[in-house]
Each structure stands twice: as C-alpha cells, then as structure tokens.
Amino acid sequence: MLIVADENIPLLEAFFGDIGEIRRVSGRTMSPEDVRDADVLLVRSVTRVNCALLEGSNVRFVGTTTIGTDHIDLDWLAARGIRFSAAPGCNANSVVEYVLAVLSLYAERCVLSDWSRLTVGIVGVGNVGAELADKLLRLGFSVKLCDPPRAESEPEATDTFVSLDEALACDVVSLHTPLTRDSAHSTFHMIGEHELAALTSEQLLINAGRGEVIDGAALCERLDQAGAPLVALDVWEQEPRINPELVDKVWLATPHIAGYSLEGKVHGTEMIYQALSRFLGLPTRKQAGQFLPEPALSKVSFTSAADEHAAIRIALRACYDPRQDDARLRKAMRVPADERGNAFDRLRRDYPVRRECSSLKVQLKGTSKSLQDSFRAIGFKLKI
Template structure:
C-alpha cells in the first residue's frame, strides 16, 4: 500500500508506516503524477483535492489533518466512492490560544470589552465558552446555529458593533449562507472607532482589497490577520497596514497538528477495518522544562497582567509577525519569491506547545484567579 502525505504533517511515518509505504511531498506542489499510484492521500489545507489531482489515480481514501474541508471537492470524492475524512476540532485550542496571544501582544484586555465572534463552530465555539467562563460579554453571529445552541446569537451588524471581533468561519461559496467576502466595504465601515478585527478562519471571508482600501483611510482600526486572500501570494501593502500578521499558523501548534494526524490515522484504520495500533500517548512524551513563574510584584495581582506574562513565556506571537515581515522585505528587495517564503515559514514553523503543557507556580493569587487561568488552559500549582 502506498500513502502519499503532505511533508508538513508530523509523525505521519510513526502512525502510517505500519500500514504501508509513506511518501512525503510538499502539499502545495502536489500533482496528479505524485498520487497516481497512491492508495491513500493525507493532506492539509494547502492541497486542492479535486478531479485535476485524482482522476485516473488509485486513491480510495483522502484524509485532511485540518478542521476545514473547503479544499476538498466533496461532491467529486463522493461520486467516485472515495472515502474522505477531516479532523474537526483538532487545532481549535491552538487557534483560540493564538487569539489570546494576539490580544496580549496588542495589550488589549478582553475582560471589560464587548467581544464579537463570527462563526461559532469548533474554534469559535471553544473561544465563546472560554470567554463566557471568564465573565466576558460575548455576542455571536452564526446563521447555522440556533439560540438553543448558543443563547448569545445575534445579527452580524450587532457583532460588528463590538470592541473586538474574532472571525472563525469556514469558506463557503454556495448555499443559503455563503461566507465568501462576508466582510467587505460596508461591514468594515461599520466597525467602531478603535475596533479590533482578528481573522483566523479563511482569508477570503474578508475582502482583502476592501480591507486595504479601508485601512488606508481608517488608521484607528487594529487588524490581526493570520489568513489572507490569496495565499501564499498575499498583498504586501495589506501586510504593512495590519498590526499583526502571520502566515496561516494560528492552528499550527505542535499539539494541534499531532491531534490532526492521530484523528486521520484513526479514520484510515476504520476505513481499512483494522484496530489502531498507535496513539499520541505512546508516541509523544510529556514536555520537559515546563515550569512557569511570574513576577507577582510586577503584575500587582492584575489577572490580565499575569496572563500576559504567562502567554509570552509560552508563545512569542511577535516573532511570527517579525518573520513574515522579514520575508516581505526580502521579497521586495528581490532576494526571494514571497510565496515561497510564506510556505517556508509554515514548513519550518517552530514547535509551539499549547498552554496545558505548562505548570504555573503562583503564591499570592486567589483561587478564583487560578481558576480563571485554568480556563486559559494553564495548569496552576
């Protein structure tokens, strides 16, 4: 059996080599020739899985180690009786931690603000639950949910009136509720003065050209983009206008990627009607050097200041931004093709571990504050 996999999928050999020969290939450069004699295909979001890739191949199973599936031609796969699977929720925690890290980097305390979420599926739903557990006033827009599923559902206009808006919607181009260019000129001009707009979902849910035009006149808006339209050849003008930019890595924590690998491995075993023989608990040891401490005099008991100290020790989001801007400068100087640099940042992304891997030592913090930090994911001792 031959299994073709995106080269950026961690532990793919550890999981899948027990089932067949694993061949790693750059995901964005994957061709029909690469997969012609493959029995299974394991991808991430950069690979378009469609007739152009699979017609004439032996592929009978496609797994994407991602939450999103808009890169899969599901109708085609179903019509060809090709079993396909995704990894819903695998990196939701990673993306939520990215949002918290971005807010800390911008020094925006999310506790007293009105917080809007667009798209409350696996990622947005997790962010919603954590914010509510921290006592935040949250408003949500998701036309695919009911008020019974989320009591804070409201209109898109109401969400756009919030102080912070975080976007987590998949890219949908058909049906009753398409998300393509959901946010364009009209919606952007609705944003209140000084509003924060974060997009960690899909780039084309925001009309990037409209965003660039609005930011050229509205310097008050604070924008964080992890996803772009198009990728990898994004608008360098837009990158220059946003306060924080990254190369589609919000969900790129090592833990999130490992979850995706394991979930697709389990789906493939189910497809093969065999029992899984590998697991993350077996393959991944506990993190060493995981002890965190804070300067309690500097924080003065302010839970937001404590959170900023802890998150910066775990995840240096500013470094993600700096690396992307370095690539942009090199591209403008003719030293590199920007798209290749963008993909290179993803391919060689540093191993980022999630908050739950770390223990926090606190001496003069209340039990309520410890519980608040545990909502963030930290283990408080």
Template sequence: MRNSRLTIIADENMPSVEPLFDDFGKVVRVSGRDLSAEQLIEADLLLVRSVTNVNEALLSQAKNLKFVGTATIGMDHLDTAYLDNRQIAYSNAAGCNADSVVDYALAAIYREAAIRKVDPKTLSYGVIGAGNVGGRLVARLEALGVNVLVSDPPKVKRIPSFIDTPLDELLQKSDVVCCHLPLTKAGAHPTYHLLSETELAYLKPDAIFLNAGRGPTVDGEALKAISHKQPDMTLLLDVWEFEPEVDLPLAARASLATPHIAGYSLEGKLRGTFMLYQQFTEYLGAMAGKQFSSILPLPEKPILVLDDTSTALDVINFLYNYDADDMRFRDSLSTDTALQRKQFDLLRKTYPVRREFSSLTLTGVVNDSLRHELHALGFNVEVKH
C-alpha cells in the same frame, strides 16, 4: 486492501505520518503545494493539508485511490462531490487545532490590550463563526466573564436554543471582533467575502479586528480601505485572501501579521495526523492500536512558578513569542511575488515548536482573581491562594 501493502502519499509538512501509518504500507513524502497527478498514479491513500486542492485534475491518474485525509478543520480544498462520485472515502480532522487557534487569538488580544494599556476583561467581544474554533473561543471568553456576542446563522438550525446576533449588530457593539469562519461559496450561508465594504463599515473606529479563519471570508481590499479611514482600528491577521501571496500594504497596516500559523501548535499538528490515523483504521474496519501519547513529546517548559508580580500576559509570553512570529513574517515579505510565496510556505514548513496553553502547569502563590483568569484562558492551574 487490508492484506496488501499500500502506497501512502503524504504532505511533507505533516508530522508523525511514518510512526502511525508505516504498518499499512510505504509512506512517500511530497510537496503539498506542488503535488501533481503523476505523483498519485500508485496512491492508495492520500494525506494532505489545506495547501493541496484535491479535485478531478489532481486525481485523474489515481486509479487505486481509496481514501483522502486532510489534517485540517475545513474541507474547502476538497472537491467532495467528485470524491463521492468516484466512491473515494474522505475525512478531515475537525477540531484538531482548534485549541491552538484559540490560544493564538487570546495571545494576540492580550498583546494588543497591553499596547493600548487596557484590561482585556473590560472589552466587549464579537465572535463570527461558532464552530470548532469559535465555539471554544466563546467558552473561554465567557469563563473570563466578558460580554460576548456570537454570529452563526447556520448554527440556529442545528441548535434551536443557540442565540444568534445579527452580524451588523455584532460589529457595531464589539470592541474586539474575532473571525473564525470556514470558507464556503455555495449554500444558504456562503462565507466568501461575508465581510465586505458594507459589513466592515459597521466596525467601531477603534475596533480590534482579528481573522484566524480563512482569508477569503474577508474582502481584503475593503478591509484595507476601512482600516486606513480609521487609523485607530487594529488588525490582527493570520490569514490572507490570496495566500501564499500576501497583500503587502495590508500586512504593513496590521499590528500583528503571521503566515497562517494560528493552528500550528505541536499538539494541533500531531492531533491532525492522529485523527486521520483513527479514521483510516475505522475505514479499514480495524482497531486503532496506537495512542496519541505515543507521538506527543513532553513539553520543554512544563511548569511555571508564579509570584505576586505575575500577570496573565507574563504567562502567555512565557509560552508563546508572538512578536517573533510577526518579525519572521515581516522579514519574509518581498515585492518579488514568486519569492514571497515561497517564503510564506517556508515559514510554515520551518515553524518552531509551539505548545498549547494546556501544556503548562502553573504553581506558586497568586490571588483568586489571577487564578480564575489563568484557568479561564486554558492553563492548568495548581497555584495556592
């Protein structure tokens, strides 16, 4: 296999596949949502995203397939038991876009806090799911000095010192609830509809509820019902239970609504492809000869000079226009379900370049409090004080 040219089937929306994988063989781009078994007849390597369900039906004619890589944190769209049975190696890109999702969550929270005219550092937080994304969010929130409760029962088994808060207690005590769960339907702790009518009833009447994990971990009908009973509740939603189909009334109820793009920073997308390149070269028993820096362009906005009027929200707004994301998404929604589904995928395919907080260096003169806050949020701070 190492000495032959491979046929590499890759999702059309995965960046930088050619510069990383061209040395191995011919890259063929495909629509991940519409990929068929016939397109994989000659495939040696398959690179996908979360929109492609990799299962027996899809791989029924892929007799040459040796490796499947998904440029995502989760693997709920891979039938790993089938892949194991076929002895097809597979890998994900765990953590590739975790910082991007955390940036999105913090931007959304700061946006809502400004609307409510409250200091986000005075709110209490609950994080459900402490994996790659949730764990990093907790770290940044703790760096901000806020009170954070975390619910992740499986983590207790892996890390006995981890303090797990019962879900009902977390929901009752938290002003802001952030859901960052993978989707699992089996095992000791399935997450499918983990938050349903019973659990959601524990939310504070004016809670801020954010879901940037997987849509089906929350019962959409139950969330819609409880949010209408509690008019002061705020919904910040990036994922949807039946996406690409979107529950239109639920989207209308949300204060911020986006098409599963929380992890769509340029760094996150490129890092996903690069991690699969590293894992595939390891599978081949070769050395990865290319560097991540070779595919990551310099940011268009590398520096922001602050003054004594600057706020953390000003800095976030300089780097990320979340209102534009929300507006584009709402403009795409249609009662024509087929059209709406197509528009959902088109928004993701044509998503504008967004850089992570860490790409921005802050200079200028600000007070110690703001300097600490910006550093905790994830920005590079070189300001004087």
C-alpha cells in the same frame, strides 16, 4: 499499500509506518503523477483534491489533517466511492490560544489593567468559535455570538445568537467561519466595504478563519482612511502569494499559523490515523500523547505578590507571543515579488515548535481563587 502524504504532516512514520509505504511529496505542488499509484492520500489545506488530481489514480481513501474542507471536492470523491475524512476541531485549542494571545497584546496596547473589560464578537461558532466563547466567558468577558446557519437550524436558541451588525459593534471581532460561496449564508467576502466602514479606530478585527472571508482590496482601502480599526490577520486571500501592501497596513500579521501548535498538528494526524484504521479494519493502538516530547519550558511560578492580569499575560506569552511570527512575516515580504510565495510557505514549513498552555505547569503560592480560576479556564496545569 502506498500512502502519499504532504511532507509537512507530522509523525507520518510514527502513525502510518506499519500500515504501508509512505511517499512524502510537497503539498503545494502535488501532481497527478505523484498520486497515480497511491492507495491512500493524506493532505493539508494547501492541496486541491479533485478530479484534476485524482482521475485515473488508485486512491481509495483521502484524509486531510485540517479542520477545513474547502480544498476538497467532496461531491466528486463521493461519486467515485472514495472514502474521505477530515480532522474537525483538531487545532481548535491552538487557534483559541492564538486569539487569547492577540487579545492580551491588544489589552496592553489599550492600557487596560483588566482585559475582560473588552467585549468580543465571535463570528462563526463551530469548533473554534464555541471553544473561544467558552474560555472567554469563564474569564469574565462579555461575548456576542454570530452564526446565521446555526441560528436558522436551532430556533430554540434564538437568544444565543446576534446579527452580524451586532457582533461587529463589539470592541473586538474575531472571525472563525468556514469559507462558503454557494450557500444561503455565503461567507466569501462576508466582511466587505460596508462592514469595514462600520468599524472604528476603537476596535480590533481578528481573522484566524479563512482569508477570503474578508475582501482584501476593501480592507486595504479602509486601512488608508480615517478612523480605521486595528486588524490582526493570520489568514489571507491568494495564499501563498499574499498582498505585501496589506501586510504593511495591518497591526498584526502572521502566516496562517494560528492552529500550528504541536498539539494541534499531532492531534490532526492522530484523527486521520484513526479514520484510516477504521476504513481498513485495523485496531487503533496509537495516541498523540505518546509522541509529544517534553516542552522546553515546563513550569512557571507566581507568589501572592503577583498582579492577576500581569501573571496571565506573562504565562500566555511564555507559551506564545504572536509578535515573533509577525516579525518573520514582515521580513519575508521584503524579498523580490516572485519569491514571496515560497517565502510564505517556508515560514509554515519551517515553523518552530510551539506548545499549548496545557504543556506548562503554573505553580501558585498564596494567590487568589480568581487567579486560579483564570489559569484553569485558559488550560494551564496548576500546582497550588
């Protein structure tokens, strides 16, 4: 059995080596010739899987180690009897921790001693949005949820969801919708000129969902106007050839890596391994945990003298500080125009190991129950 896989999927040999022969190829430039004699195709979000790629191939199973499926022609696969599996929720916690890190930086910029004073509007309440809401509520934030498809299909939850305009009135707006174009609640350019005009300089807009949810041209124009909001973008229109002018104008710019924690990546591989094993009728004997290495930083300690909010900020940034990725992306955009796409892809391909908060043990000596609860809510391991 031949398994053709994106070369950037982690632990391919560990999970799939005893199932078949593995051929690694570039996900961005994957061609019909690469997959013609494959039985199994494993991709990430950078590969368009459709008739143009697979017509005439031997592929019987397609797996994407990502949560999104807008790069997959699901109808075409179904019509050809090709089994498909995605990894919904695999990196949800990684994206949530990215947003928490951005919120921490924003609270510091606003000179807020208590970050939970910020109101947060979450647009898109799927795996990521729901987990973000749960953690923020446990941390004491006021949260408003906007998800029109869910509001429509869950009439019993009318008090749960608010309109987009209400979500856009919060101090922070965080976007976590899939990209849809031909549906009753299309998200393509959902945040356009009208929505951007309503945002003020007292607000932060975060997009760690899909780049095309925001109208990039309208955003560029809005950021040149008075009273523009701060913007943190992890996803962009026309990746990997993103607009360097927009990179210059946003407050925080990262190269589509919010979900790039090691745990998130490995969990995505594990989920597709399980799906392929079920398809082939094989036992699933491997789990992500057995392949995770010891983290570079394993423990931090706080005493009773620690300020609660400072302690949380320190621990969060010990795991991840978005400013490092921001600096790398801004530097990458300084190369000649025809090299920027490759530079963007290299940042993702060569991304340094980033561990989630669960990899860090936090030792607390004589600290308050409130601080203990906050660390637990974020996902740190505690030693009291």
